[in-house]
Every structure is written in C-alpha cells, then in structure tokens.
Amino acid sequence: MKPAPFAYLRPSTLEEALAALAGEQGAKVLAGGQSLVPLLSMRLAAPSMLVDINALPGLGDVTCDASGVRVGALARHAEVLASVAAAEVQPLLAMALSHVAHPTIRNRGTTVGSLVHADAAAEMPMVLQLLGGSVDVASVRGRRTIPAAELFAGPLESTLAHDEIAVEASFPALPAGAGVAFQEIARRHGDYALVGVAALVETDGDDVTRVRLGFVSVSDVPVVVDVTDAVRDPAGDPAARALAELEPADDIHATAAYRAHLVKVLVPKVLAAATDHARQGKDA
C-alpha cells in the first residue's frame, strides 16, 4: 500500500507546470489527490512524475454570475458546496456535492479534479454533462475549451492530452422556469452510489418543455438521456425510456437487475422533485 517512486515537482507558476508536463510523457497532475493517491498506493497507477499544482496562484476561486458558476482547478469540493452564490445560480451543484464522499474527503478533493478523473460513478462528471458545462484546459500549446459532451472518453478516461491541465470548469446557470433534483442510493452514506439520478426539468408557464436525466453508476461514462417525450406523453414511461440508453452492470456492490430496479425507483422521484423545484422558482 505504498506508491511506486516518482519524481515530484511543485511549481509556482502555471507555465512551469505546463512545461514540466510537456517534457515528461509519464507525468500526472496532482491536485486534491483524493482519487489519485489511492490509485498510486494500490499501484493501479505509477506515473513517472507528479506535478503538484497546489502552489499555483489564482486557481482556487469559485466565481458566479448570471451565466453560471466557474470553478477553479484548486477549489475544493467543500468550498464549492459552501458557496451560497453558487447554490443560487445553479442549485444542482450543492445538491450533488453533498453526496460526494465524506466532508473530510471534500475538504481536500477538487471539483475540477473529479471531472477530469472521469469516473462514471462520481457525481460531478454527470452534473457537468447534464448541465452542458465545459472544462478549460491549458498546455504549452495554448488553451482550449472542452464541452462536457466531448470530455468523457471511457471509464476513468478524459479527452485531455497528457500535457494538459484542466484549469477551470464552467457550470451553466439554472435557466428561468427550470428545476433540478438529485437523489442517489448508496450502501452507506458517503459511499459511491449504486445508482444516482439527477433531473433537469425546463418549463414554459405550466408546460414542461424539456426534460433530461443524468445518471451515476449505470454506464461507463456519464450518460444524459432526454426524456421529454416520455414525460409529455401521459402513457409514457421515462424510466423505461432512460433504461434503453443505460448499461447497468453487475459488480460486487449490486447486480445489473438491481441497478435497473433502482433507476425505476429513482426516476419518478427526481422528476417529481425537479418539477416542483421548477414551479417553486416560478412562484418565487
């Protein structure tokens, strides 16, 4: 349970960090380390170098405006969760973050790190995907913005190049008339979810105009399913519609059939909660 040896660099400027990554094919970025360090200790990963970005300036901010919430690479989950402004602009952030591991892990783990770790069993990649957010990445070659739809390549695999650092994530604001909700079922509070479901319900007056669901732990990558038709059709079954796109799998925590069952249980609940949330927003 000890990591293999690696070279270590703690740069004080982003340029220095990017140059180090560009010069070392086997280098990895260390931010909060709450997913990376266990992988190293269990020797599931053995990078030749760690570039510790914790001393880089200006990456710890959580900035909110009418368009959304921008989260810097060093903002800890706990800081994003504690931001009242962020919860107002996009309530789904706080709803999902309170389910991310335990407070002690959230004190150190970063939201951006969780996104690029690209775990389909984690809450925040799904949230970014559902909201249609994006991640800004930097390298010696310059900067680019990766939309959530293009960020997740496979299990624990993002589309960042080895020399890129994710410097900021953008979560769009909740549109007027829209509501969100999130629920998950885990064996123990703070564990990875057996299944988690988030809903984004958009309304125009009393009409539901668009409904999307985001899923945790029922596929290899974060999946979002548009269930608008199934919700608007009185005979429709949104959970069945969603299951057609999902690939729940057996593992030691749950069978695929049980996960599918949990999808059927959770989908109506989050749809009802998100619809209520949309109506509350309208009344307020």
Place this chain on the structure above:
Amino acid sequence: MSTAVPEEIHDVRLHVNGAVHEVAVPARRLLSDALRHDCGLTGTHVGCEHGVCGACTVLVDGTPVRSCLMFAVSAVDAEITTVEGLTEADGSLSPVQQGFSDCHGLQCGFCTPGFLTTITAGLRDNPDPSEDEAREMIAGNLCRCTGYQNIVKSVLRASEIQREIERERGGTA
C-alpha cells in the same frame, strides 16, 4: 530487482502542532507515514491507507484531511495538527478527549485519533450539534468496536463541556 535508481530525497519542513520538523523524505512518503516515522508522532494511526477508514485524519490548517491521501512534500505550506496537538497547553484533556473519556467513546482506541481530530474541527464549525448532526459529523470515520453509540454520546458530551468552559470563562470575565 531491476536496476536500482536511488530515489530523490526531498528536504521538507513540516509544521506540526506548533513545532517545526525538518524531515528528509522521498516524494512518495505519505503524510501519515512522515508523521509517524519521520516526526515520531505515532498518535496518527494508519488503517486502510486509501482514505476510507478515517483513522489517519489530521487537521491541515484546521481542516480535517486524510493524512494517507496527502504526500509529506505537499504539506510544506500547511500547519498540521495531530491528535497529540489536541491536548490543552497545561496537559489536560481537550473537551473532545474528555467527552470520549466520560462516555466510553473508545474501546481498542485504534480509530480514536481520527475521530478526535474530526470532531474537534466539527465542533468548531457547529458547537451545538443535534444527535443527527453528531452522526453526520462522524460519518466518514469507521469504528469496529463501539457500534458508534458512545461516540455519538461523546460528541454531544464534548459540546456540553465546551459550553461549560465558555460559561466559566464568561462568568469570570
């Protein structure tokens, strides 16, 4: 064994419980191991070593963090508090330690350092927790002896002791 390349050793200055420890460690030295082996502070216990059990929890700049999920080289700029640093300046038990003593909040004691650090920070943020809040406060720490009942009582007792101390201070001021 393949060709053995000597591992680079980093000189790290750790600030632990108000004292400075100069240690020479490889980059892969976990903070938990550095505290125990290099600083000689064996109060921090190592359980699962992948962030699940909470036994190694220390305060980093006052915030509970798993010391097994941090490298000592990353802790250079931080003020670290281990269970050894919770005791009052005169050597008496802190309110949280006293609460555990009063309520039998431990049996074997292996998990206790992580609980004490976590609860110390928890009561700073929420000095008067309900029973549910006390449970939530300790939800990230595992104990295999007590069944948690007495630990929850210890949290509530510690908060009581803190209030008593504050009242006394207020009364004499």
